[in-house]
Amino acid sequence: MDIEVRLYHGLNKHLPCGDQQYSQKFEIASGSTAGRILTELGLTENEGVVIFVNGRNVEWEYVLEPGDVLVATRPAGGG
Amino acid sequence: MRSGSLEFKIAKINLSKRSVDVEVSPRSDFDLYLGGRGLNAKLLFEGQTAGVDPFGPDNLIIFGTGKLVGMPAPTAGQVTITSKSPATGLYFKANTGGAWARCLRRAGWDAVVVSGVSEEPVFVVIDDETIQIRDASPVWGKTVRETDAHIKNELGGTGWDLASIGPAGENLVRFACVMTSLYHAAGRGGLGAVMGSKKLKAIAVRGSGETFVADRKSFQDEVLSILAKIEKSVKAKLYVDYGTAATIEMANEGYSLPVMNFRKNRLEGGHRLGGTYLVEKGYMTNGAACSACPLACHKFHQVKEGPYKGVSGGPEYETLAALGIGCCVTDTEAVLKGNELCNDLGLDTISAGGVIQWLLESVERGVVPPEIGEGLNLSWGDGAAMVELLKRIAYRQGVGDLLAEGTKRLSEKFGGDSWKWAVQANGLEQSRVDIRVAKAYALAFAVNPRGPDHLHAQPMTEFARFPEAVELFKQLLGKEELPPATSTEGKPELVRWHEDVFAVTDALGICSFATTSSYIVSVSSICRLIKAGLGVNLNEQQLLNIGRRIVVLERMFNLRENPERMDTLPFRLMKEPISEGPHKGQVNSESELRDMLRKYYRLQGYDPETGQPTREVLSSLGLIPDVKGIEDVVAT
Numbered sequence: 263m264d265i266e267v268r269l270y271h272g273l274n275k276h277l278p279c280g281d282q283q284y285s286q287k288f289e290i291a292s293g294s295t296a297g298r299i300l301t302e303l304g305l306t307e308n309e310g311v312v313i314f315v316n317g318r319n320v321e322w323e324y325v326l327e328p329g330d331v332l333v334a335t336r337p338a339g340g341g
Numbered sequence: 342m343r344s345g346s347l348e349f350k351i352a353k354i355n356l357s358k359r360s361v362d363v364e365v366s367p368r369s370d371f372d373l374y375l376g377g378r379g380l381n382a383k384l385l386f387e388g389q390t391a392g393v394d395p396f397g398p399d400n401l402i403i404f405g406t407g408k409l410v411g412m413p414a415p416t417a418g419q420v421t422i423t424s425k426s427p428a429t430g431l432y433f434k435a436n437t438g439g440a441w442a443r444c445l446r447r448a449g450w451d452a453v454v455v456s457g458v459s460e461e462p463v464f465v466v467i468d469d470e471t472i473q474i475r476d477a478s479p480v481w482g483k484t485v486r487e488t489d490a491h492i493k494n495e496l497g498g499t500g501w502d503l504a505s506i507g508p509a510g511e512n513l514v515r516f517a518c519v520m521t522s523l524y525h526a527a528g529r530g531g532l533g534a535v536m537g538s539k540k541l542k543a544i545a546v547r548g549s550g551e552t553f554v555a556d557r558k559s560f561q562d563e564v565l566s567i568l569a570k571i572e573k574s575v576k577a578k579l580y581v582d583y584g585t586a587a588t589i590e591m592a593n594e595g596y597s598l599p600v601m602n603f604r605k606n607r608l609e610g611g612h613r614l615g616g617t618y619l620v621e622k623g624y625m626t627n628g629a630a631c632s633a634c635p636l637a638c639h640k641f642h643q644v645k646e647g648p649y650k651g652v653s654g655g656p657e658y659e660t661l662a663a664l665g666i667g668c669c670v671t672d673t674e675a676v677l678k679g680n681e682l683c684n685d686l687g688l689d690t691i692s693a694g695g696v697i698q699w700l701l702e703s704v705e706r707g708v709v710p711p712e713i714g715e716g717l718n719l720s721w722g723d724g725a726a727m728v729e730l731l732k733r734i735a736y737r738q739g740v741g742d743l744l745a746e747g748t749k750r751l752s753e754k755f756g757g758d759s760w761k762w763a764v765q766a767n768g769l770e771q772s773r774v775d776i777r778v779a780k781a782y783a784l785a786f787a788v789n790p791r792g793p794d795h796l797h798a799q800p801m802t803e804f805a806r807f808p809e810a811v812e813l814f815k816q817l818l819g820k821e822e823l824p825p826a827t828s829t830e831g832k833p834e835l836v837r838w839h840e841d842v843f844a845v846t847d848a849l850g851i852c853s854f855a856t857t858s859s860y861i862v863s864v865s866s867i868c869r870l871i872k873a874g875l876g877v878n879l880n881e882q883q884l885l886n887i888g889r890r891i892v893v894l895e896r897m898f899n900l901r902e903n904p905e906r907m908d909t910l911p912f913r914l915m916k917e918p919i920s921e922g923p924h925k926g927q928v929n930s931e932s933e934l935r936d937m938l939r940k941y942y943r944l945q946g947y948d949p950e951t952g953q954p955t956r957e958v959l960s961s962l963g964l965i966p967d968v969k970g971i972e973d974v975v976a977t
Contacts, residue, residue, distance in 0.1 A: 338658075339591075341658030
């Protein structure tokens with residue numbers, strides 16, 4: 263199944279598509295979790311990552327569906 | 342007296358009389374209010390009566406620093422500026438960084454109170470003990486940068502820092518800022534316009550005094566402990582790497598970023614205004630940190646060529662969200678030019694973005710004719726129009742003269758339903774947080790004496806997105822399982838704690854990004870800094886009580902000004918549910934807000950229906966009998 267991954271705050275260096283890109287589409291195995299995909303990209307659970315799927319804040323174990331947009335950022339705030 | 346004293350040395354400057362008096366307030370003021378925001382609140386309450394004209398001679402504007410400023414306490418470089426707001430007609434305090442606060446403390450002063458109105462433009466010079474009032478005619482009409490350069494050149498020597506206003510303040514724009522160190526804004530409710538009304542262009546200060554630290558070894562140990570926490574903090578690293586601009590990506594992808602005047606929550610292409618993009622594309626570089634600040638969130642930005650070529654400080658999240666995302670402008674360089682203009686003209690970016698979005702929606706809905714723009718394209722997403730409108734606001738030209746009054750007055754003027762999309766409460770445009778998906782924020786905004794914004798209590802912990810926030814959340818609620826941000830459960834308790842800590846933070850002159858935003862500097866750590874730095878023993882509860890005393894005193898100022906004032910939120914956010922996306926249907930209903938308010942009032946010991954602090958609360962906090970006139974405000 264196809265999903266889109268968007269990474270920011272320096273995490274985007276893990277995207278295979280190259281420097282200064284933030285988004286890439288992937289074909290993944292059915293039943294894959296958000297954590298598994300991010301781990302395969304080189305992120306680790308203990309580095310303080312905030313995960314969204316289709317705009318909802320989810321946990322590492324969230325099971326992805328076809329067409330999902332998986333986002334990982336750092337925990338920003340303030341302004 | 343130098344910085345080791347626990348008394349407060351206050352300069353009282355009357356511009357009508359061109360006089361300067363020096364007062365020393367008693368040690369008891371430190372014990373009750375700590376200084377900075379706390380001392381300012383007492384000075385303002387006692388120094389003026391209800392109903393004074395914000396632009397009149399009797400409205401004071403007070404600049405107060407904290408006792409930790411000037412010491413190497415991490416982030417202790419802040420000044421609080423307090424006055425009655427020309428935007429809201431109510432209590433207003435704004436906090437800003439840079440180097441001004443440190444210069445004032447090193448000059449030996451804790452606070453500067455300005456009253457009266459000068460007949461001619463003036464600026465004040467504080468050079469250690471000496472205070473002068475000088476002619477500012479050559480810089481009247483000049484931008485913040487031009488003013489800074491001219492005055493520093495006139496004064497000569499080194500070590501000067503300025504708190505100044507731009508044309509927006511001179512022209513009494515109701516959301517004009519006071520700028521310190523060129524690029525740091527004491528923003529929101531029009532404190533720059535209060536200075537403008539007094540014909541006070543700037544206060545230049547430098548100081549050569551030494552800072553007294555009571556126990557240097559213990560102080561150093563605590564500082565090192567804080568620095569070690571910063572080193573480990575994910576949040577701190579984000580501040581260092583991207584500043585607050587990093588919030589754009591998270592809020593946009595989390596569908597909590599207000600777009601089109603709070604009608605949508607995500608903008609396609611919004612990442613072009615995010616910290617990642619700004620840094621990686623070379624627009625944003627590391628800037629000059631505020632005094633004593635290892636977080637160094639303040640950045641510089643540059644546009645190297647083209648119509649928006651320029652360099653300035655920032656931008657911050659709120660600026661990018663208000664001038665860019667909210668207006669649907671994803672042209673990075675146009676938004677950076679907007680930020681530069683606001684710094685130079687002395688405009689608050691949040692309210693500026695708010696009035697522009699109100700205008701765009703009003704034109705879209707036919708309440709305001711498009712011709713009012715005199716050639717500008719008043720539709721969503723036009724960066725050039727946004728940039729031009731900022732200039733017109735600051736100089737009160739054409740439609741800018743109307744926008745300079747703020748959305749509340751604008752909607753009253755144009756009528757129809759336009760008040761419904763004036764996203765303000767009590768006269769202040771809301772900052773760029775969609776509080777329909779964050780209920781602690783909603784409550785914090787409603788009870789904020791300034792109006793609906795994030796700089797009274799910033800209950801970041803409700804999102805529980807980083808380890809320090811999760812730990813605090815569990816501690817405050819006494820639970821392992823935490824309610825989501827969209828739940829009202831436990832939120833009054835969170836808000837109360839954040840209000841108290843925020844007030845203490847401001848009163849000592851440290852930065853809320855270290856305390857209530859990243860939770861790196863804990864309450865116990867503040868107690869240790871006070872003990873080591875000032876030689877005063879305070880436990881955590883005593884410190885929180887001081888914060889509470891400040892919060893209640895500020896509330897009493899507003900009660901005296903307007904007993905009808907309500908703790909409330911903008912109409913749109915209480916009546917219009919989010920229309921699409923994962924948070925579709927979320928809203929702040931009146932009943933939900935009322936329920937949270939009742940719980941919050943009970944926690945505070947206020948009247949649960951009116952929200953008025955009772956005589957018992959005022960007495961238990963020592964405000965009765967300490968604050969003159971406060972007893973007269975209590976309901977009988």
